[in-house]
Amino acid sequence: xxxxxxxxxxxxxxxxxxxxxxxxxxxxxxxxxxxxxxxxxxxxxxxxxxxxxxxxxxxxxxxxxxxxxxxxxxxxxxxxxxxxxxxxxxxxxxxxxxxxxxxxxxxxxxxxxxxxxxxxxxxxxxxxxxxxxxxxxxxxxxxxxxxxxxxxxxxxxxxxxxxxxxxxxxxxxxxxxxxxxxxxxxxxxxxxxxxxxxxxxxxxxxxxxxxxxxxxxxxxxxxxxxxxxxxxxxxxxxxxxxxxxxxxxxxxxxxxxxxxxxxxxxxxxxxxxxxxxxxxxxxxxxxxxxxxxxxxxxxxxxxxxxxxxxxxxxxxxxxxxxxxxxxxxxxxxxxxxxxxxxxxxxxxxxxxxx
Numbered sequence: 055x056x057x058x059x060x061x062x063x064x065x066x067x068x069x070x071x072x073x074x075x076x077x078x079x080x081x082x083x084x085x086x087x088x089x090x091x092x093x094x095x096x097x098x099x100x101x102x103x104x105x106x107x108x109x110x111x112x113x114x115x116x117x118x119x120x121x122x123x124x125x126x127x128x129x130x131x132x133x134x135x136x137x138x139x140x141x142x143x144x145x146x147x148x149x150x151x152x153x154x155x156x157x158x159x160x161x162x163x164x165x166x167x168x169x170x171x172x173x174x175x176x177x178x179x180x181x182x183x184x185x186x187x188x189x190x191x192x193x194x195x196x197x198x199x200x201x202x203x204x205x206x207x208x209x210x211x212x213x214x215x216x217x218x219x220x221x222x223x224x225x226x227x228x229x230x231x232x233x234x235x236x237x238x239x240x241x242x243x244x245x246x247x248x249x250x251x252x253x254x255x256x257x258x259x260x261x262x263x264x265x266x267x268x269x270x271x272x273x274x275x276x277x278x279x280x281x282x283x284x285x286x287x288x289x290x291x292x293x294x295x296x297x298x299x300x301x302x303x304x305x306x307x308x309x310x311x312x313x314x315x316x317x318x319x320x321x322x323x324x325x326x327x328x329x330x331x332x333x334x335x336x337x338x339x340x341x342x343x344x345x346x347x348x349x350x351x352x353x354x355x356x357x358x359x360x361x362x363x364x365x366x367x368x369x370x371x372x373x374x375x376x377x378x379x380x381x382x383x384x385x386x387x388x389x390x391x392x393x394x395x396x397x398x399x400x401x402x403x404x405x406x407x408x
Contacts, residue, residue, distance in 0.1 A: 055289070055406050059296035061086040064176075066134040068119055068167060069141030070112065071096040073250040074183070076103040077284045078138060080398050081292065083111050090132050092117050092125070093141055102249020106398060107391030119163040126170050133176040136295055139167045140183045147254045149210030160213035161220065168224045168237070177235045179298040181291055186243030186314065186356050187211040188218050197357030200241075200310040218310065225308060236298040236305060240291050241356065242313040246376060247284035248383020248398075256323055260330045260337075261384050269338040270331070275324035277352040282315035283376040285405045286369045293367045307365070314356035315369045319376065329373065333381045370408040379405075 065082055069075035070091025079089050089112035096103045117124055119141045142160050149156040171177045189198040190205025206212035221239045229237045246257045263270040290313035297307045324341060331337040361367045379401055386394055
């Protein structure tokens with residue numbers, strides 16, 4: 055799937071204790087990579103990083119990406135060939151509650167990662183993960199393209215737009231010659247999958263309610279989102295990284311890329327909750343339609359034509375398959391670390407077989 059690009063490589067994954075970062079670390083490890091994870095400690099004992107026993111599978115370093123000197127020492131020590139940057143403050147609500155922390159982590163953290171890449175000659179590829187919320191959202195029915203206007207009315211969204219400007223600036227200023235690293239940014243959102251226990255996210259909120267036999271409380275049932283399993287965007291990131299690594303053609307893939315599901319996976323929050331209840335085998339839903347307290351968008355989708363046509367990447371899972379994977383990954387039923395890790399590997403292999 056990735057032309058053996060990753061086998062025996064040293065790859066840094068920032069944010070490896072996070073939801074997407076831990077899944078990416080598992081996939082890379084399965085591809086034969088020496089994974090160096092850089093992140094703050096996991097937030098809960100149920101996080102994907104913890105339940106998979108990932109600390110025994112990769113080299114993990116507890117490190118705040120805002121501490122540049124320490125970050126650079128890690129790059130110097132391990133001499134990575136590729137970097138996937140996922141460490142971030144990733145919640146809209148948290149951005150309102152702690153805007154300074156959100157900006158310092160997302161903006162200066164990204165600057166530090168890019169600067170460490172610039173100063174580490176071993177790095178050939180950097181993939182910087184931002185968000186679909188980096189766009190100036192006009193609530194229109196069309197998917198946003200990579201060259202559409204950036205924006206963001208809340209701290210989290212504007213910080214991700216700022217990350218995109220930083221990435222572009224570094225590309226134009228420092229990574230524009232043949233002997234420099236190839237850098238790209240990747241935009242995705244509304245990702246599901248086992249091991250995500252973040253607050254105020256619809257899927258973890260549904261699972262918490264179902265586990266405790268409480269009604270699922272939905273604040274904005276009519277908000278529309280494109281839903282995708284975590285393996286979908288990760289396959290895009292990995293495909294992008296493999297193409298960037300190509301010495302002769304890598305420059306063709308520098309820049310921004312969208313990774314999202316097909317339009318068939320566009321559902322309202324209420325419809326998604328109903329599908330989760332169906333897959334779970336029972337549960338109740340309580341809708342409380344109200345004004346979004348922090349101005350989160352009610353409609354946002356991406357145009358993925360660029361990735362489909364130029365990367366030859368496309369989403370593979372319909373909504374039923376997405377939720378089937380997700381529910382299995384949450385229903386662990388007393389499984390041991392190694393069993394959970396192997397379940398994740400099996401899902402990755404099943405996905406790759408598609």
